[in-house]
Amino acid sequence: MGPVNIGVVGLGTVGAGTVQVLQKNGVEISRRAGREIRVTHAAVRNLESRRACSLEDIELTVDAMSLVHNQDIDVVLELMGGCEHAYDIVISALRQKKHVVTANKALIATKGNEIFDEASKQGLVVAFEAAVAGGIPIIKAIRESFSGNKIENVEGILNGTCNYILSEISDRGCDYDEVLAVAQDLGYAETDPYFDVEGIDAAHKLTILASIAYGTHLNFESIHVEGISNITHADISYARELGYRVKHLGIARRQNDALDLRVHPCLLASDQILANVCGVMNAVKVNGDAVGETLFYGAGAGAGPTASAVVADLVDVVRTLTSDPFNRVPHLAFQPSELSSFAVTPIEDTVTAQYLRLTVVDKPGVLGDVTKILGDEGVSIRAISQKERHMDASAVPVVIVTHQVREGSLNRAIAEIESLAISVAPIVRIRLEE
Ligand code: HSE
Numbered sequence: 115m116g117p118v119n120i121g122v123v124g125l126g127t128v129g130a131g132t133v134q135v136l137q138k139n140g141v142e143i144s145r146r147a148g149r150e151i152r153v154t155h156a157a158v159r160n161l162e163s164r165r166a167c168s169l170e171d172i173e174l175t176v177d178a179m180s181l182v183h184n185q186d187i188d189v190v191l192e193l194m195g196g197c198e199h200a201y202d203i204v205i206s207a208l209r210q211k212k213h214v215v216t217a218n219k220a221l222i223a224t225k226g227n228e229i230f231d232e233a234s235k236q237g238l239v240v241a242f243e244a245a246v247a248g249g250i251p252i253i254k255a256i257r258e259s260f261s262g263n264k265i266e267n268v269e270g271i272l273n274g275t276c277n278y279i280l281s282e283i284s285d286r287g288c289d290y291d292e293v294l295a296v297a298q299d300l301g302y303a304e305t306d307p308y309f310d311v312e313g314i315d316a317a318h319k320l321t322i323l324a325s326i327a328y329g330t331h332l333n334f335e336s337i338h339v340e341g342i343s344n345i346t347h348a349d350i351s352y353a354r355e356l357g358y359r360v361k362h363l364g365i366a367r368r369q370n371d372a373l374d375l376r377v378h379p380c381l382l383a384s385d386q387i388l389a390n391v392c393g394v395m396n397a398v399k400v401n402g403d404a405v406g407e408t409l410f411y412g413a414g415a416g417a418g419p420t421a422s423a424v425v426a427d428l429v430d431v432v433r434t435l436t437s438d439p440f441n442r443v444p445h446l447a448f449q450p451s452e453l454s455s456f457a458v459t460p461i462e463d464t465v466t467a468q469y470l471r472l473t474v475v476d477k478p479g480v481l482g483d484v485t486k487i488l489g490d491e492g493v494s495i496r497a498i499s500q501k502e503r504h505m506d507a508s509a510v511p512v513v514i515v516t517h518q519v520r521e522g523s524l525n526r527a528i529a530e531i532e533s534l535a536i537s538v539a540p541i542v543r544i545r546l547e548e
Pocket of ligand 1: 247274276303304315414416
């Protein structure tokens with residue numbers, strides 16, 4: 115059969131990385147796909163910018179819609195990021211009968227339901243492996259390799275930038291802004307790093323993982339999201355003294371008839387596997403009732419790893435060009451008519467141990483007041499330590515690790531302690547995952 119022509123929208127880190135991989139490994143890739151895959155067109159914002167790939171034989175344009183309407187293009191790669199324009203490109207490509215590969219987790223997490231409906235209507239595929247955990251083939255694993263399982267938990271380090279920042283602060287005592295700037299330079303961070311450090315990017319990825327794990331419609335809004343911007347070097351050091359590391363996790367757990375879906379920083383015992391995943395690396399643990407615990411580890415961001423996933427999707431799409439549209443792997447793992455709605459556990463009803471750092475006046479009776487309030491809410495203390503006051507400080511840090519506690523009870527205790535005159539700063543809390 116003849117070659118498959120690709121139009122790439124966006125030649126930034128991921129787009130140029132993908133073209134580079136297709137150019138470098140073209141022969142191997144075609145041997146796998148069964149057809150030659152060639153990038154014939156690319157849409158960019160600036161025709162003059164330098165690219166990290168050869169542009170030989172690629173026609174450049176600033177008009178992304180012209181690719182979508184080009185009859186010679188068979189598959190559109192949406193690698194531009196962002197939501198509004200990307201949505202228009204993807205929907206228009208589907209309406210023009212073109213399969214789509216995208217790395218855009220924000221798009222899939224927030225508009226995926228509409229996109230998959232349109233794709234099913236048109237008998238087309240929208241592939242999105244690169245949207246979650248960069249080069250780790252976690253979507254294929256859950257969607258296809260674990261089809262025989264009831265998935266219990268999916269949890270992991272889903273944002274390379276957060277993991278990189280936490281690792282650098284922990285290991286080298288670096289300054290937060292300095293580390294973030296390096297992550298941006300290395301091409302790990304999103305265009306708007308707020309998405310990384312405030313947990314939005316990880317929540318987009320968890321939304322996708324939860325849907326394919328549990329057979330539900332995508333529901334980004336249901337996830338409880340916290341980022342790492344309030345995690346300080348002090349908290350990381352205190353946690354380390356207690357035998358824990360601080361990691362930013364995405365957690366999806368089946369609990370009776372509801373799902374526990376949350377993204378936030380966590381303390382993990384330093385001998386746990388996820389506690390030892392450092393730098394920009396991602397790792398995802400999946401528990402299935404048949405397979406037991408599995409772990410997937412790899413680079414979660416960067417040109418090469420993301421391109422690896424985009425090209426794998428492209429090969430899958432090329433293989434499906436000749437297959438029956440009604441018998442393809444469903445977008446969200448379960449047949450569209452079988453998707454269900456799960457209740458999501460309110461964050462107040464979740465039960466975890468927690469690390470608390472209080473900043474309190476150093477005077478008699480303070481610890482008594484604090485522990486009384488905790489005790490009255492049924493919060494049991496597992497470890498407590500007060501740091502010595504520095505000469506110039508008016509208050510001291512008190513670090514408390516609780517036993518398992520219902521979040522709502524702890525919230526009431528925290529609010530009451532913060533309302534006391536002895537409390538001079540908001541309490542920092544980090545949940546602890548056993
Ligand atoms: N900004 C993302 C991260 C890139 O840091 O993990 C990959 O999604």
